Amino acid sequence: MMESPQSASLSEEDLHEVWPVLSIDERLEGFRLLPPAAADDFFVGLSARDQAELILHLPPGERRTWVRVLPPDDLADLVQSVEPEHAEAILSQLDDASRREVNVLLAYAEDDAGGLMNPRFARVRPDMSIDEAIGYLRKQAREKVETVYYAYALDAGQNLLGVLSLRQLFQAAPDKKVADVMQRDVITVAENTDQEAVGQLFSEHGFMALPVLDEAGRMKGIVTVDDIVDVVQEEATEDIQKVGGMEALEAPYFEVGFFGMLKKRIGWLLVLFLGQMLTATAMSSFEDEIASAVVLSLFVPLIISSGGNSGSQTSTLIIRALALGEMKLKDWWRVARREALSGVVLGVVLGLVGLLRIVVWHTVSDAYGEHFLLLGCAVALSVLGVVTFGTLAGSMLPLVLRRFGFDPASASAPFVATLVDVSGVLIYFTVASMILRGTLL
Amino acid sequence: MMESPQSASLSEEDLHEVWPVLSIDERLEGFRLLPPAAADDFFVGLSARDQAELILHLPPGERRTWVRVLPPDDLADLVQSVEPEHAEAILSQLDDASRREVNVLLAYAEDDAGGLMNPRFARVRPDMSIDEAIGYLRKQAREKVETVYYAYALDAGQNLLGVLSLRQLFQAAPDKKVADVMQRDVITVAENTDQEAVGQLFSEHGFMALPVLDEAGRMKGIVTVDDIVDVVQEEATEDIQKVGGMEALEAPYFEVGFFGMLKKRIGWLLVLFLGQMLTATAMSSFEDEIASAVVLSLFVPLIISSGGNSGSQTSTLIIRALALGEMKLKDWWRVARREALSGVVLGVVLGLVGLLRIVVWHTVSDAYGEHFLLLGCAVALSVLGVVTFGTLAGSMLPLVLRRFGFDPASASAPFVATLVDVSGVLIYFTVASMILRGTLL
Incomplete structure (x- = not known):
């Protein structure tokens, strides 16, 4: 694709477009064809994994140039994404001050505010005049401060006194003083605040950056909104993949190896398969009923899946509401009442449709024998029971998981469906036994 | 909670915490207890719906103050979120220039780059010196420019020549000139670029803002990353809700009314219920087989759900990969091969577990008669077939939907599960008929 030197005017966007399908050699070749300014931007915009891959394939001289383009927070991510034996090779390219900064950041958990933060932020002193402050910011920008949307006013002990956009x-x-203009009521996050919570704050308030404080109230760095876009994207991807019934992937689809992908998928499939075996056990205790009325077995998939579907729907709804902070654990009773009622209404509608189907089908084809109406009622009542149970179980399961410290997203659609399937078999045959005893059974 | 005037030092964060559960009167009361600077921040950080609700409950005098706090893009969102008869009441509070700006923005679709953009951005001329440019930016900041992370160099015809952070x-x-320092290779978006694509760009490149150009290349405004956090959050929520098998909600869980919520849920449940009726039809053509070997019916839920689970898993994986741009339509053949192979491997594993279950259970309880080994093989082979089909169907369905212009996320977990259930019944009974003819059947 890029063999001839004439194509040397490759643009950043073109390279981004084809990047996912290029081999590492092609990536290197393409990267070197970018104009210098574009190469900078392109490199900074890559994921930490891709940055690491490029850097480790560059000769040591070039390596140093590119390592030094990155701010400390991105460097820490990069170092965390490579094998330990390569980390040293990257850290050794840095000057002492930067290496110290990166080492401090490496001590934080990757998904804490501390792991996201950039220790280089714009500072001013509260007693500076506005003109002095602007001059001082220009100086800091020349040195190494990456982001200058806000200037933070600190005292000598590094305590945060206020902020100015x-x-x-x-x-x-x-000629005014910083202290006259700055806002003193500043929203901050702690070093160990989880990144999902940090994402919440950004999304609710629309900040460009948030200061990170240690336990003693000293300012350690800032988290900027551009990193938060990735956090929000990542957390949503994790939740969606879990909702689909697999473990979250750590890399894009095509970058996960065939067997790596299978490993992420087989675990839950096995658990669900073992769980579903209980349906066979449950049904086997109704073998006599099925033998005397085979027609009963025809509606098993319809009934259990109506519960599974309403349960999947509800659990997904609740999982997302929890992730967005729209709902708290303490709302559980309000949610339970509302969902139980929803389940009843949905169950009545679906049950009536089921009854109608049996009556119409019987009228057309005489398929269900003389007791078709009783059969229809058994199916309708079972659907009502199963949908109500599915909706309620689907709403409570994510809350229970959160309550015990697990990820609510593990209450995946297939998991809830399987749980409800087993109960669905029991509900159906119990209802059918009661209604049809003496007629079909 | 806030009855006594002593509690007047309410903080922004406290109010945010309780906001979702407050009535409008409590919200007003709480809002008025915030210190002025905090009230500003708080108001700007609210969703457009909540801003509109507050404003419409304020007396006209106060209303004007708060309307004028908002930049034009937020105002346009606010106006779009209220009933048409209230839109005029809000627009009339603006000065002529701002009203014109908002009216221009209202002409864009809400989820286009044009609908997200802010028409007030910092401009410089390419022939200005750096010092002049900084002075000029200070002047613009005093007037009305909201965001000043980048300054855009425009010619007299409003064409974008370059950008400076x-x-x-x-x-x-x-003493250098803007033209000497600015970057000329600027990534831009068109007015009608979809917000999901804009979100992609931000997430890939880590920008703070992107310029929006019209068809003639004139710069119309900027989209800033703080709005993108909400876009990314919104799009992910939509996808997750669709994956769970419901229509996307437009508001947080507790703000959607009981019947509004039912409306979003019943549609898909009905479609799926009607689809599942086909399982009853499919099974009824195997009534004779079931009558002569009731044991066959016991494994129906296990087999069809193993297909449904692997299908849900795969479709969710593909839906997210498409949304993140990790995969394109033209990759379909690569995806199909990979997923078919995954399906076979997963199917073999689950099938063997199924066979083992039947053999072990039979040894323990003698439950399945003399032909238990044949039965086990029929189940194992069916699981293999159903899982392979489910995986393949789950991977192709989102791509087919995208190909025909629908949202891939409509290939929800319950939808794929239902599709696979019906085929699962057919696969199982066909396989069983072939293997068990002459023995159990």
């Missing part, structure tokens, strides 16, 4: 700084009269 | 501006020598 660049806009406020630019708007203020030049 | 504030950091680059601050880093450059004061």
Whole structure:
């Protein structure tokens, strides 16, 4: 694709487009064809995994250039994404000060605010004049501060006193003091705040950056919104994959190996398969009923899946509401009442449709014998029971998981469906036995 | 909770915490207890729906103050979220220039780049010196420019010539020209670019803002990353809800009314229920087989659900990969081969577990008669067939939907499960008939 030197004017966007399907050699070749400014942007925009792959395939001289393009938080991510034996090779390319910064960041968990933060932020002193502050920011930008949407006013002990947006700084009269203009009521996060919670805060407030404080109230760095886009994307991907009934992947689809992918999938499938075996056990205790009325068995898939579907729907709804913070654990009773009622209404509608189907089909084809109406009622009542149970179980399961410290998203659609299938068999045959005793049975 | 005037030092975070469960009167009361600077931040951070609700409950005098706090893109969202008769009441509070800006934005679709963009951005001329440019930006910040992470260099015809980050501006020598420092290779989006694609770009490149151009290449505004966090969150929520088998909600869980919620849920449940009726039809053509070997019916739920589970898993995986741009339509053949092979491997594993279960159970309880080994083989082979089919169907369905212009996320877990259930019944009984003819049948 890029054999001739004439195609040297490769654009950043073109390379992004084909990147996922290129081999590492093609990636290197393409990367070197980018104009210098575009190469910078392109490199910074890559995922940590891709940055690491490129860097480890570059000769040591070039390696140093690219390692130094990255801010400390991105470097920490990069180091975390490579094998331990390569980490040293990357860290050794840094100057002492940067290496120290990266080593501090490496001590944080990857998905904490500390692991996301950039220790280089713009600081001012509260007693500076606005003009002095702007001059001081220009100096910091020349040195190494990456992001300058906000300037943070710190005292000598690194305690955060206030914050100014660049806009406020630019708007203020030049001879005013920072302390006159800054906002003192600052929303902050702790070093060990989970990244999902940090994402919440950004999404609710629309910040560009949030300061990270240690336990003693000293400012350690900032988390910027551009990193949060990835966090939000990642957390959603994890939840969606779990909802689909598999373990979350750590890389894009085509970058996960064939057997790596199977490993992420087989676990839950096995658990669910073993769980579903209980349906066979449950049904076997009704073998006599089935033998005397084979027609009963025809509706088993319809009935259990109506419970499974309503349960999947509900659990997914609740999982997302929990992830977005729209719902708290303490709302469980409100949710239970609402979902139980929803389940009844949905169950009545589906049950009536089921009854109608049996009556119409029987009228057309005489398929269900003289007791078709009783059969229809048994099916309708079972659907009502199963849908109500499915909806209620699907709503409570994510809350129970969260309550005991597990990820609510593990209450996946297939998991809830399997749980409800087993109960569905029991509900159906119990209802049918009661209604049809003396007629069909 | 907030009855006494002593509690007047309510913080922004406290109010956020309780906001979802407050009535509108409590919300107003709480909002008025915030210190002025915090109230500003709080208001700007609210969703458009909540902003509209507050504003419409304020007396006209206060209303004007708060309407004018918002930048034009947020105002456009707010106006779009209220009933048409209230839109006028809000627009009339604006000065003429702002009203014109908002009206222009209202002409864009809400989920296009045009609908997300802010028409107020920081501009410089390419022939300005760096010092002049900084001075000019300070002037613009004082007037009305909301976001100043980047300054855009435009010619007289509003064509975009280049971009400078504030950091680059601050880093450059004061006497250099903007044209010397600016980056000319700028990534832009068109007015009608879909917000999901815009979100992709931000997530891939880590931008703080992207310029929006019209067809003639004139710059119309910028989309900023803080709005993108919400976009990414929203799109993920839509996908998750669809994957769970319901229509996407437009508001948080507790803000959707009971019947509004039912409406979003009953549609798919009915479609799936009608689809599942085909399982009853399919099974009825095997009534004779079931009558002569009731034991066959016991494994129906196990077999069809193993297909449904592997199908749900696969479709969810593919839906997310498509949404993240990890996979394109043209990769379909690569995906099909890979998933077919995965399906076979997963099917072999689950099938063997199924066979083992039947052999072990039979040895323990003598439950399945003399032909238990044949029965076990029939079940194992059916599981293999159903899982392979489920995996393949689950992978292709989202791609087919995308190909014909539908949302791939409509290939929800319950939808795929239902599709596979019907085929599962056919596969099972066909396989069983072949293997067991002359023995059990």
